[in-house]
Amino acid sequence: MNKDIYLVTGLFTPRIGIINENHLPTTFNGNDRPFVETFLIPATWRELGVCLYGKSNKITGLNYSLGLVNGLNSGSFEYGTGIREGRFEGRNASASNIAITGSLLYYINHFRIQASGYYGGSAGLTKREADSLQLSYGAFGTPVMLTEADIQYNHNGFEFRALATMVQISEADKINLAYANNTPNEMIGAYGEIGYNLLHLFKKDTQKNLTLFGRYEYLDLNYKIPENGITNDLLKKSFLIGGLTYQPIKGVTVKADYVFRTTGEPNPALIVNPFPQALPYYKTNGFFNLGIGYSF
Amino acid sequence: MNRRNFIRSGCTFCAGAIGAGFIVSTMCSCASLPIYKGTTEQNKISIPLSNFKDSKILIVRNNQMEFDILLVKNSETDVNALLMKCSHQDNQLTATKNGLFCSAHGSSFDLQGNVTKEPAMSPLSKFRTEINNQIITVFLK
Ligand code: FES
Numbered sequence: 001m002n003k004d005i006y007l008v009t010g011l012f013t014p015r016i017g018i019i020n021e022n023h024l025p026t027t028f029n030g031n032d033r034p035f036v037e038t039f040l041i042p043a044t045w046r047e048l049g050v051c052l053y054g055k056s057n058k059i060t061g062l063n064y065s066l067g068l069v070n071g072l073n074s075g076s077f078e079y080g081t082g083i084r085e086g087r088f089e090g091r092n093a094s095a096s097n098i099a100i101t102g103s104l105l106y107y108i109n110h111f112r113i114q115a116s117g118y119y120g121g122s123a124g125l126t127k128r129e130a131d132s133l134q135l136s137y138g139a140f141g142t143p144v145m146l147t148e149a150d151i152q153y154n155h156n157g158f159e160f161r162a163l164a165t166m167v168q169i170s171e172a173d174k175i176n177l178a179y180a181n182n183t184p185n186e187m188i189g190a191y192g193e194i195g196y197n198l199l200h201l202f203k204k205d206t207q208k209n210l211t212l213f214g215r216y217e218y219l220d221l222n223y224k225i226p227e228n229g230i231t232n233d234l235l236k237k238s239f240l241i242g243g244l245t246y247q248p249i250k251g252v253t254v255k256a257d258y259v260f261r262t263t264g265e266p267n268p269a270l271i272v273n274p275f276p277q278a279l280p281y282y283k284t285n286g287f288f289n290l291g292i293g294y295s296f
Numbered sequence: 297m298n299r300r301n302f303i304r305s306g307c308t309f310c311a312g313a314i315g316a317g318f319i320v321s322t323m324c325s326c327a328s329l330p331i332y333k334g335t336t337e338q339n340k341i342s343i344p345l346s347n348f349k350d351s352k353i354l355i356v357r358n359n360q361m362e363f364d365i366l367l368v369k370n371s372e373t374d375v376n377a378l379l380m381k382c383s384h385q386d387n388q389l390t391a392t393k394n395g396l397f398c399s400a401h402g403s404s405f406d407l408q409g410n411v412t413k414e415p416a417m418s419p420l421s422k423f424r425t426e427i428n429n430q431i432i433t434v435f436l437k
Contacts, residue, residue, distance in 0.1 A: 003357060003364055003388060015399075022402035024415045053399065060329050061392045063399045107390055107397045154404070154413060250417040295415050 005054040008067075011090040012051060015065045015103040016116045017041040017148050018163060025293025026253045029195055029213040029245045032289065035237070036189035036219050040165050041148060042084035048093050051101070061107035071097025073124030074135070074142055074175045079182045080235055082221055083144055083167060086122060096130075097121025098139045110155040118146040122169070133178035135171070142171050157200025159211070164190040173226035182222075182229050189219030195245075209247035216240055233264025234281075243289075252294045259287040329391060331355045331364075339436040343367065346430065353407065355380075355391060356434065365423065365434060366391045368407045377423040377434045378409045384416035396420070 001007055013020050019033050020043040028034070037043045051067030070093040072086040088094065099120020106113045123135045123142040130137035150163035165188070169175065172183040195213030199206045221235035243257025262284050271278065330351055334341045336358055348354050348369055356365040356377075366389075368376040380389040380396065387400040395412060396405040403416035410419050424435040 006388070018402075021400065022415075024401070026414045027402060055388075055390050055399070056328075057331065058328050061390060061397075063390055105399055107392050107394075110394055112397070112402075250411065250414060295417075 004057060005052065007050065007052055009050045011046050011048050012067075013044060013046050014049075014051060014067055014069060014101045014116075014118070015053075015105065015114070016045065016101060016118055016146065017043060017165065018114075018150050018152065018161065019043040020045050024295040025255075025291075026247065026251060026295045029193065029211060029255070030215065030241055030243055030257045030259075030289075031255050031291040032241075032259065034163070034191050034193075034215065035217050035239055036163060036165060036191045039082045039084065039219060039221060040167055040187055040189040041146065042082060042087055045087055046089045047087070047099075048090050048095075049098075059106075063105040063107075064103065065105075066102045067100070069099050069101060069120070070095050071099045071120040071124060071140075072122040072144055074122040074144075074169075074183065075124060075179050077122075077175065077179070077181050077183050080221060082187055083122075083146075083169075086124075086144075088124075094124050096125055096137075097123055097141060099144075110153055112152040112154075114151075115147075115149045117148070118144070120144060122175075135174050135178055142175065144169050156204075157197035159195045159197075159213075160193065162190070162192040164188075173228050176226060176228045182225075184222040184225045184229060186224035187219070187221045188223045189217070191215055191217035191239075207250070209245065209253075211245045212243075213245065214240075214242045230267060230270060232267040232270055234266040234270075236264040238262045251296065253292070255289070255291045255293065257289050259289065261285045261287070329353060329355055331357055333357050336360050336436065341365070341434045341436065343432045343434070344430060345369075345372075345427065345432060351393070353391060353393060361436075363388060366396065367425075367432065367434070373427055375425045375427060375432050376408060377425050378405075378407075379421040379423070381421065382416055383411070383418045383420060389420075 017037050019037040023044050047069035049069030053065045056062040070088050076085045078085040101118045103116035121140045122144045123130045127137045136142045145168045148165040153160040167187040172185045175183040193215035195211045198210045199208050217239040219237050222231050225231050240260040246254045266281050332343050332347045352369050354367040363381040366378045366380050382389055382398040384403050387398050389396040389398050401415050404413040405420055406412050426433045
């Protein structure tokens with residue numbers, strides 16, 4: 001539109017969290033994307049819509065976005081995966097609900113600070129279908145609200161990032177009544193990560209990267225549940241991740257990491273086939289991951 | 297969500313955003329960068345050095361060009377001219393005194409145009425400059 005403002009239309013990834021827009025394997029540490037940005041912020045999250053992006057000339061470093069996108073489909077929410085399966089992602093988008101999404105992003109002194117939000121309907125049905133399932137219909141019917149704030153720092157080989165987010169589904173009880181998918185009222189999650197490029201010790205302006213990093217994540221996918229929901233401590237998870245990221249050249253990365261996962265005790269009422277039919281459940285688990293990634 | 301909850305959540309979000317904005321604004325002077333609106337003549341733009349004021353960087357805007365140019369004053373006799381177009385997927389960049397940042401996918405560049413954070417892989421396009429009698433000339437071709 002001009003040199004400070006532009007409009008994106010069609011299928012795009014809204015500015016929510018860090019990974020959604022910035023998901024190439026060369027841009028984050030670890031083989032897995034942060035779990036908080038997989039289960040709470042369902043990155044990569046593309047939707048059909050229109051979004052205005054801009055930057056301020058008055059406040060150096062301030063960027064903003066405001067968009068209107070297709071809503072979610074609560075009928076597809078799957079237990080234990082948050083709102084992830086409810087994304088239309090352009091395919092079969094019903095446009096029977098819409099959502100507003102917006103962000104403020106600020107660059108200052110090697111920091112990148114962002115706050116973003118999403119508020120939209122999730123009935124994903126025609127009025128008659130929604131009525132028959134007793135779901136609220138309308139542009140923002142059966143609403144889902146997601147709020148998020150994050151901060152990143154990059155300087156002199158040192159990097160830090162942290163993110164906190166919350167998803168609120170106020171009519172989760174109606175969704176459970178219609179689909180029996182044990183949808184929660186609230187889910188929360190946060191993570192913090194630090195890393196240091198070891199090659200920076202030997203050459204200050206190195207273009208290579210050998211980053212040693214550590215990340216801690218916590219998420220609770222049933223932080224608050226409606227009266228007709230069943231709580232399960234299995235969905236309270238924490239992850240401790242440590243590893244190395246090596247980039248011999250730009251665009252290529254070799255990653256090695258160890259993930260230590262801890263969860264709560266599964267609710268026996270939700271176990272359909274108890275031991276010995278089902279394998280025993282271990283509340284702690286470790287995974288060693290090796291991977292190669294590239295971007296082009 | 298009932299109306300009361302919606303208003304409460306909405307107000308919490310707005311208050312958070314305003315609070316964050318306030319904290320951020322107290323962390324810095326938030327001065328805007330100087331912008332010089334110039335015209336091109338024979339594929340050149342001329343900019344008086346005085347436009348830098350106290351800043352080390354100056355944005356040069358021209359209606360015939362799709363992207364702004366960032367002038368970086370390394371010394372009184374040496375100025376870089378960088379095209380503010382991300383080398384990843386051509387998004388406009390945000391300039392600050394610490395570098396150039398792309399809000400689209402997170403690339404960043406130093407004030408010499410080198411990539412400091414991927415996904416961009418190549419440096420920013422640069423233009424040749426000359427300084428004569430306190431006037432900087434940027435050669436666009
Ligand atoms: S366009 Fe700049 S990082 Fe992708």
